[in-house]
Amino acid sequence: GMDHAQITISAILVATVALIIWGRPRYDIVAILALLSTAIAGVLPAQYIFLGFGHPAVVTVVAVLILSRGLRSTGVVDAIAGLLSHLINRPQVHLSALTLACGFCSAFMNNVGALALMLPVTLKTAWEQKRSPSILLMPIAFASILGGMITMIGTPPNIIIANLRKEQQQQILSKALADAN
Numbered sequence: 317g318m319d320h321a322q323i324t325i326s327a328i329l330v331a332t333v334a335l336i337i338w339g340r341p342r343y344d345i346v347a348i349l350a351l352l353s354t355a356i357a358g359v360l361p362a363q364y365i366f367l368g369f370g371h372p373a374v375v376t377v378v379a380v381l382i383l384s385r386g387l388r389s390t391g392v393v394d395a396i397a398g399l400l401s402h403l404i405n406r407p408q409v410h411l412s413a414l415t416l417a418c419g420f421c422s423a424f425m426n427n428v429g430a431l432a433l434m435l436p437v438t439l440k441t442a443w444e445q446k447r448s449p450s451i452l453l454m455p456i457a458f459a460s461i462l463g464g465m466i467t468m469i470g471t472p473p474n475i476i477i478a479n480l481r482k483e484q485q486q487q488i489l490s491k492a493l494a495d496a497n
Contacts, residue, residue, distance in 0.1 A: 324357045380432040393436040397444075404441045407451075414438055414452055415459035422463030431460040 318326070332350040336343055354360040368374060387393050396417070403413040414434060422430035434456050442449040468474050 321359050324359050325354070328353050328357070328359075376428055380428055383429065383432045384436050387433060388436045392433070393440060396433075396437045397440050400437070400441060404445055407445075407447065410441065410445065410447070411452060411455055414441070415455045418456040419459040419463035419466075422460040423466040427460045427464040430463060431457060434460070 328350055331353075332346060335341060335346045335349075341349070351365055355362045355365045400413050400417065404410040414437070417437075418430055418434040421433055435453075438452050438456055439449050442452055465474070468478055
């Protein structure tokens with residue numbers, strides 16, 4: 317069967333999901349209550365409850381939201397939307413323009429950064445054309461990933477793999493020279 321900790325965590329999860337569905341306390345308040353209740357119940361030691369906020373994925377998402385708001389506030393989004401304005405009348409051309417722009421940006425910057433730049437542009441242009449943003453969001457996400465694959469700097473794994481390849485090439489070369497001698 318389940319031990320005390322598993323039963324407690326399960327109860328906290330069920331209560332959290334129920335409160336989020338009910339929607340009475342705001343979802344951020346519910347999340348904090350769920351986090352604190354794990355410490356209060358003794359399931360998670362108090363010194364560990366906020367460690368998740370230091371995870372790179374969480375920090376990245378927060379940074380993207382801040383960057384996205386900043387780009388909207390400074391008018392960068394409006395400038396890009398203005399450049400794309402004559403291309404957004406037809407749905408296929410609208411989608412192509414956004415995905416190409418996102419792919420191009422992510423070839424020279426972080427994928428998530430490129431997505432953060434293009435997300436508000438996508439939402440603004442979709443709203444202007446009275447189109448659902450949902451038909452545009454997944455394609456620009458894929459475009460940012462593909463764009464990152466084009467260049468070495470586009471995504472960190474490319475740099476890691478390139479360095480590994482160089483090291484292996486040098487090992488093969490030195491082994492071939494040793495065998496020749």
